[in-house]
Amino acid sequence: MDNVSMCCHWLSSADAPLLKNRSLNRGTTGSWWCPAAGQHVHLSGCKEKSQEQEITGTKPKMSWTRKILLILGLLSALAVIALIAVAVTQNKPLPKNIKYGIVLDAGSSHTNLYVYEWPAEKENDTGVVQQVEVCKVEGPGISGYSHATEKAGPSLAQCLRQAEEVIPSKQHQETPVYLGATAGMRLLSLENESAADKVLSSVEKTLRSAPFNFQGARIISGQEEGAYGWITINYLLGNFKQSGWTKLLHSLKSISETSGALDLGGASTQITFVPNELSSESPKNLLNFRLYGKDYLVYTHSFLCYGKDQALQQKLARDLQTVENSSLLDPCFHQGYQRTVNISDLFKNPCTSAKKKQFPFSQLYIQGEGNYQKCRRNIQKLFNKTSCPYSSCSFNGIYLPPLQGDFGAFSAFYFVMNFLNLTSEQSPIALDKVTSTIESFCARPWHEVKAAYRQIKEKYLSEYCFSGAYILSLLENGYEFTQENWQRIHFLGKIGSSDAGWTLGYMLNLTNMIPAEEPAVPPLSHGSYVGLMVLCSLVLVSVLLFAWLLFHKPKCLQKGIV
Numbered sequence: 001m002d003n004v005s006m007c008c009h010w011l012s013s014a015d016a017p018l019l020k021n022r023s024l025n026r027g028t029t030g031s032w033w034c035p036a037a038g039q040h041v042h043l044s045g046c047k048e049k050s051q052e053q054e055i056t057g058t059k060p061k062m063s064w065t066r067k068i069l070l071i072l073g074l075l076s077a078l079a080v081i082a083l084i085a086v087a088v089t090q091n092k093p094l095p096k097n098i099k100y101g102i103v104l105d106a107g108s109s110h111t112n113l114y115v116y117e118w119p120a121e122k123e124n125d126t127g128v129v130q131q132v133e134v135c136k137v138e139g140p141g142i143s144g145y146s147h148a149t150e151k152a153g154p155s156l157a158q159c160l161r162q163a164e165e166v167i168p169s170k171q172h173q174e175t176p177v178y179l180g181a182t183a184g185m186r187l188l189s190l191e192n193e194s195a196a197d198k199v200l201s202s203v204e205k206t207l208r209s210a211p212f213n214f215q216g217a218r219i220i221s222g223q224e225e226g227a228y229g230w231i232t233i234n235y236l237l238g239n240f241k242q243s244g245w246t247k248l249l250h251s252l253k254s255i256s257e258t259s260g261a262l263d264l265g266g267a268s269t270q271i272t273f274v275p276n277e278l279s280s281e282s283p284k285n286l287l288n289f290r291l292y293g294k295d296y297l298v299y300t301h302s303f304l305c306y307g308k309d310q311a312l313q314q315k316l317a318r319d320l321q322t323v324e325n326s327s328l329l330d331p332c333f334h335q336g337y338q339r340t341v342n343i344s345d346l347f348k349n350p351c352t353s354a355k356k357k358q359f360p361f362s363q364l365y366i367q368g369e370g371n372y373q374k375c376r377r378n379i380q381k382l383f384n385k386t387s388c389p390y391s392s393c394s395f396n397g398i399y400l401p402p403l404q405g406d407f408g409a410f411s412a413f414y415f416v417m418n419f420l421n422l423t424s425e426q427s428p429i430a431l432d433k434v435t436s437t438i439e440s441f442c443a444r445p446w447h448e449v450k451a452a453y454r455q456i457k458e459k460y461l462s463e464y465c466f467s468g469a470y471i472l473s474l475l476e477n478g479y480e481f482t483q484e485n486w487q488r489i490h491f492l493g494k495i496g497s498s499d500a501g502w503t504l505g506y507m508l509n510l511t512n513m514i515p516a517e518e519p520a521v522p523p524l525s526h527g528s529y530v531g532l533m534v535l536c537s538l539v540l541v542s543v544l545l546f547a548w549l550l551f552h553k554p555k556c557l558q559k560g561i562v
Ligand SMILES: Nc1ccn([C@@H]2O[C@H](COP(=O)(O)OP(=O)(O)OP(=O)(O)O)[C@@H](O)[C@H]2O)c(=O)n1
Pocket: 106, 107, 108, 109, 110, 141, 182, 183, 184, 264, 265, 266, 267, 268, 269, 307, 308, 309, 411, 412, 415, 416, 460
């Protein structure tokens, strides 16, 4: 490189100010002190570097400043890459550590075993527990073993073995198992306490011999059953999640943020919801919860003997008072249907025992009549609406505050309405359409119904007419749902993969998985955190690139010098 081009090279670099006391302009000619050359040189004007290279035919030597800039740029790029890599790997969710829990729902008609799972590190979040298995125990509910109490426990063995297969064996010991018995056992303990105790001892023995962590087998109260059902559906529907926009929306609109729960079993039925007005008229029906940082005042009532099987027993016991001989024409069964009932069985539990009297026959022959309207009138008698010691009542003098918000209706509410094709969520079915559907189903002769639904158990199938009419009676006459708020009842079998019922709420409570206060959560999710890191890094790289380009340009091309 000759002195001129070398000096021009210097002039285009950051060292140009070394040329002291001279103002430089492109095209300036004359004699200049060039530090690179260590001498005065004669310049006839600086040229663009490319031109200069063309002219000289040699590769220009990279200045130290540019080298340092380049190294700094490279190092910054490396740092950014390292930063992203660390963000992605360091904060990536750890491999899932799953926990399990087992609850047995010992209902009046049958027992179900549920297996739940949840990620261990998210125990206190809402909506993370889900059902992974349900096993229906063969045979009757445990209260059905009152005459052979020692067989109640062994009846559960097969479902426990199924749970052993679902849960990894190394976690068997740490998996809690709970059994909650409902209305069937409540009735048995009223009728024969020692038989109920023996049944519970038998199931306890079997559960203790399973490889799981036995946590108790007990009869739960109607209040608990109602409350845990309400907790389950609201947990699964995500109604306890009160963060960000939902919180703001709720506080602005004061909308009802929880769903009521309607549970219909074989022996009892529960209604649970958050009423609009606070009232302490009937304190035994009110429960206070603090969940995820919010207080809930919940109304609940469980009607023992108003599950669909016991309601039918009550109806038959009443009907029996009016018959002249041993046959009964029943409008709630299909025409052509026949059933024989032992009179002693009919009066054996507390739901019907008050109506017990001597009859000149030991069996009742029931003949179906298939008349919905008559059936409704017949059932209506089960709801005593004559006196109410409170501002408002459902029936039998039980306090009921004004109905409020949406309701999730499950168990037999769902089984029956689902069978009748009346559960559509897309286009909620109007009450009069529901009534006419049940009316025409009841009018179908038994032989036709039986032929149309061969796959359905006769016990269930024969009672869907009665059950449909009973559900409408309970909701319309009992709780006084109207054409309008009927649309707010949602018939639910499952929510996600979990069955709607009290068991999940029971387990969440006993394992302390629903905290009173909202758990502290990191402000950003892992995804948002990584995204933000990448964005910041990209901005940093762009700034560095821009700076490098700026410095890389020949100085003489920059404004102010040219
Ligand atoms: N596919 C089904 C399943 C069940 N049933 C009936 O629905 C009623 C209620 O069942 P369930 O909710 O399981 O009641 P339990 O839990 O056994 O009773 P409870 O809660 O009163 O103890 C029972 O009469 C049962 O015969 C039905 O009609 N169709």
